[in-house]
Amino acid sequence: MITQVLDLLRCPVCGQRFASAITANPQATSIACVSQHHFDIAKQGFVTLLRSQRNSEQIGDTADMVERRIAWLEAGYYDAIAAAVSKPILNLLRTDTSGLTVGDLGAGPGYYAGFLAREAKSNGVPIRIIALDNSLYAARRAAKVDPNVASVRGDTWDELPFADAALDVVIVIFAPMNLTEIARVLKPGGTLIVVTPEADHLATLRAAVPMLNIPEAKSERLAEAALGHFSLDNKQTITTQTEISPNSAANVILMGPSALHLTEVTLLEVLSQRPTCTLDIAVTINEFKKL
Ligand SMILES: C[S@@+](CC[C@H](N)C(=O)[O-])C[C@H]1O[C@@H](n2cnc3c(N)ncnc32)[C@H](O)[C@@H]1O
Ligand SMILES: [Zn+2]
Numbered sequence: 001m002i003t004q005v006l007d008l009l010r011c012p013v014c015g016q017r018f019a020s021a022i023t024a025n026p027q028a029t030s031i032a033c034v035s036q037h038h039f040d041i042a043k044q045g046f047v048t049l050l051r052s053q054r055n056s057e058q059i060g061d062t063a064d065m066v067e068r069r070i071a072w073l074e075a076g077y078y079d080a081i082a083a084a085v086s087k088p089i090l091n092l093l094r095t096d097t098s099g100l101t102v103g104d105l106g107a108g109p110g111y112y113a114g115f116l117a118r119e120a121k122s123n124g125v126p127i128r129i130i131a132l133d134n135s136l137y138a139a140r141r142a143a144k145v146d147p148n149v150a151s152v153r154g155d156t157w158d159e160l161p162f163a164d165a166a167l168d169v170v171i172v173i174f175a176p177m178n179l180t181e182i183a184r185v186l187k188p189g190g191t192l193i194v195v196t197p198e199a200d201h202l203a204t205l206r207a208a209v210p211m212l213n214i215p216e217a218k219s220e221r222l223a224e225a226a227l228g229h230f231s232l233d234n235k236q237t238i239t240t241q242t243e244i245s246p247n248s249a250a251n252v253i254l255m256g257p258s259a260l261h262l263t264e265v266t267l268l269e270v271l272s273q274r275p276t277c278t279l280d281i282a283v284t285i286n287e288f289k290k291l
Pocket of ligand 2 (some may be wrong): 011012013014015016033034035036037
């Protein structure tokens with residue numbers, strides 16, 4: 001819920017904090033910064049803190065991509081990733097029982113944020129998570145995943161709508177990011193977890209249908225870019241292979257950027273010629289500490 005994370009946010013217009021008095025009112029329909037810039041809380045519960053509102057319905061993932069991502073993630077195909085991302089955060093929670101503040105950047109429909117919130121709850125430890133995404137459709141869904149997840153529309157390339165040193169942890173799963181801004185909003189010693197695809201992620205599906213390529217050595221390039229702000233603490237690559245149905249394969253392809261140049265009809269024509277499709281998962285969980 002937005003009203004529970006006001007102390008972590010900052011105004012995208014003037015950069016100042018949000019007035020704490022409103023925090024006391026869980027029924028608030030808008031929030032205001034100390035300079036009286038007001039932002040409506042949408043009826044679904046998210047708030048838009050984009051600096052430019054131009055074409056704001058057309059940015060980020062489309063409604064169809066978001067629904068396919070939910071169907072894919074709820075089927076559990078990426079739960080090994082969700083567990084690997086949550087583990088170091090739960091370890092932090094065990095050592096710091098006062099509760100953690102987490103930003104999930106490019107959070108999509110908030111599946112990983114919800115997963116983490118439930119894990120924290122079942123371990124009896126407090127957590128506050130902000131799911132940030134520029135897509136209207138993703139923000140609507142993320143607002144509903146868990147009472148401890150607040151949904152904010154914002155741009156992860158731009159200045160983040162978070163106060164300086166507000167967060168203990170930032171997670172970025174297959175999403176764009178601005179490392180300088182992440183360093184600003186993390187506390188000293190804070191944790192950054194980035195999930196990057198390896199070049200052979202979804203390799204068999206890529207061989208069957210024309211999908212966008214994954215740049216080589218993504219995690220190595222990330223480690224280089226992070227130098228100066230972060231130290232690499234841990235790195236783990238998950239690789240698995242499973243058979244999935246053509247419909248599930250269509251979901252994993254069309255929930256990503258290849259959706260913009262492929263149609264479901266062409267895709268199912270190719271995929272339905274085979275009884276099952278091979279899903280190769282090859283991703284790296286990169287864990288950094290802020291210097
Ligand atoms: C590949 S999806 C990953 C979503 C989520 N992390 C997951 O793995 O389920 C990338 C997400 O980043 C969002 N996105 C793309 N560009 C963005 C930007 N500049 N600012 C914020 N979000 C962005 C998209 O709307 C989409 O939800
Ligand atoms: Zn302001």
